Amino acid sequence: MSFKVIKSGFLSLIEDYGRFGFAQYGLCQSGVADEHAYCWANHLLENHFNDAILEITFGGCELKALTDSFIVVTGADLDFKIDGKTQPLWQVISIKSGDTLTWSVAKNGMRTYLAVKGGFQTDQLFNSRSVTLREQIGLQLMEEDELLSHANSSKVVQHSIPSHFLPDYKPDLTLRLLPSYQFDQFDQQQKETFFNQRYAISGASDRTGCRLEGQRIQNIPSTMISEGISYGSVEITTQGLPIILLKDRPTIGGYPKIGTVFSLDLAKLAQNQSGSTVSFELIDIETAQKERRDFNTFFAIN
Amino acid sequence: MAGENAIIIYFGDRVSSDLIEKISFYTQLLTDELAELIIDVVPSYTSLMVSYKLNLVNHDGFCQQVEQILLSKSVVSDSYSFKVIEIPVYYDVDVGLDLEDLLNYKNLSLAQFIEIHSSTKYLVYAIGFSPAFAFLGEVDERIRKPRLQNPRIKIPAGSVGIADNQTAVYPANSSGGWNIIGKTPMDLSLDNPENLTRFIVGDHVRFIPIDKQQYLSLGGLL
Numbered sequence: 001m002s003f004k005v006i007k008s009g010f011l012s013l014i015e016d017y018g019r020f021g022f023a024q025y026g027l028c029q030s031g032v033a034d035e036h037a038y039c040w041a042n043h044l045l046e047n048h049f050n051d052a053i054l055e056i057t058f059g060g061c062e063l064k065a066l067t068d069s070f071i072v073v074t075g076a077d078l079d080f081k082i083d084g085k086t087q088p089l090w091q092v093i094s095i096k097s098g099d100t101l102t103w104s105v106a107k108n109g110m111r112t113y114l115a116v117k118g119g120f121q122t123d124q125l126f127n128s129r130s131v132t133l134r135e136q137i138g139l140q141l142m143e144e145d146e147l148l149s150h151a152n153s154s155k156v157v158q159h160s161i162p163s164h165f166l167p168d169y170k171p172d173l174t175l176r177l178l179p180s181y182q183f184d185q186f187d188q189q190q191k192e193t194f195f196n197q198r199y200a201i202s203g204a205s206d207r208t209g210c211r212l213e214g215q216r217i218q219n220i221p222s223t224m225i226s227e228g229i230s231y232g233s234v235e236i237t238t239q240g241l242p243i244i245l246l247k248d249r250p251t252i253g254g255y256p257k258i259g260t261v262f263s264l265d266l267a268k269l270a271q272n273q274s275g276s277t278v279s280f281e282l283i284d285i286e287t288a289q290k291e292r293r294d295f296n297t298f299f300a301i302n
Numbered sequence: 303m304a305g306e307n308a309i310i311i312y313f314g315d316r317v318s319s320d321l322i323e324k325i326s327f328y329t330q331l332l333t334d335e336l337a338e339l340i341i342d343v344v345p346s347y348t349s350l351m352v353s354y355k356l357n358l359v360n361h362d363g364f365c366q367q368v369e370q371i372l373l374s375k376s377v378v379s380d381s382y383s384f385k386v387i388e389i390p391v392y393y394d395v396d397v398g399l400d401l402e403d404l405l406n407y408k409n410l411s412l413a414q415f416i417e418i419h420s421s422t423k424y425l426v427y428a429i430g431f432s433p434a435f436a437f438l439g440e441v442d443e444r445i446r447k448p449r450l451q452n453p454r455i456k457i458p459a460g461s462v463g464i465a466d467n468q469t470a471v472y473p474a475n476s477s478g479g480w481n482i483i484g485k486t487p488m489d490l491s492l493d494n495p496e497n498l499t500r501f502i503v504g505d506h507v508r509f510i511p512i513d514k515q516q517y518l519s520l521g522g523l524l
Binding site for chain 1: 303304305306307308310315317329341342343344345346347348349350351353355356357360361428429430431432433434435474492495498499501502503
């Protein structure tokens, strides 16, 4: 036994690296929204890269520790405290049975990650512990839930993140876009509209997609034949506005796509609330693959 | 290209059963031949998306391997065995929320409608929208009807719907805009995790009409 949920918060979900191998049956990828913060949390605890964490969105969450353990909190600053005292993020903390952990309000970013030594031991479904509300797989955290983790008495090194790896969650992002899918079918004027503006993130965004508001791209065909949609692909709806498809997206969709946002930029996007802005610039496949491969190697993701 | 570790292959630009057979064949072939590199495959009406492990191969290398395999073998229809799945359906206004409208719209009797809908062997063209939701085609012209203008908030699990030339079973409770014409007592939901892999693109589905008593005895709910 490890934690008891006193307050569940706005939206708190157990997630891991994601659910793979079942897309052909319509099952979505799911998994953490911010891979950077997630991977650092597990890395600092010397966990496996796929260990399950708690993704807390916006805060309002309170947990009581039922056993001694080691934890790391990364991602957004949601005013994390233990027994009322502010705690550091991005480093291993030793907690004692009876400690109360709280996250109140978002001060910088919007999603925080609680990792525990050994990972949370919730039920696996289709090779993953990720909760996917849209597919009715698992449930969001509820009051009175008990979160189990591996009882682990092994010695833990009190790692913290080297400061140059600390992310800076800016409200205005530039997302790097691979020219993929129907990129070549958008004409010059449509591309100019897309690349030459800063879009505002809509409040209707969620783990399925990030909806953008701004100047509309004209003359978008109403529908196309549905096809597989990848993480980060950018649909342009019939109204001419982009939706960036995220971890809980369906497996197929029927809007034209102007490109695909590089995954590590999506990690940053996961910390941006409605009202902040994004723009797009192109990235080539070699650069994207090298950067992602370096990331995978560093965190032992295979 | 579909992403930093994904490609999409287009096999044609018109939807047809021949094209689906081709796509499903190559989906199986690639999955077998490149098992170590492939993360996921998503076959759909005219295309196949494949994601791969970029730690092991880069974009150009993967494309080359895929191309070689696609060129090496032409479709041999019986080299992979696709299933025929039988699904019992109770066609009645009790459970078919839009059945009456559809019969009026097409000027058909219930018996005629059942005969037409259940006499076709449907092909699985795509899976998506939600897990284990199989888009089946092709629906006979005599019973086609466009999607509802206002989608329903809640369609009960097991409902069978028609949207234009496609038909499908809703595996779980969900929202949706298809014309509901009946219901199966079969549990296709993920409450039984084995249901996830019940359909694959290239399989066939046959609907078997059942009466109210059979529907209830098979566990169907009204």
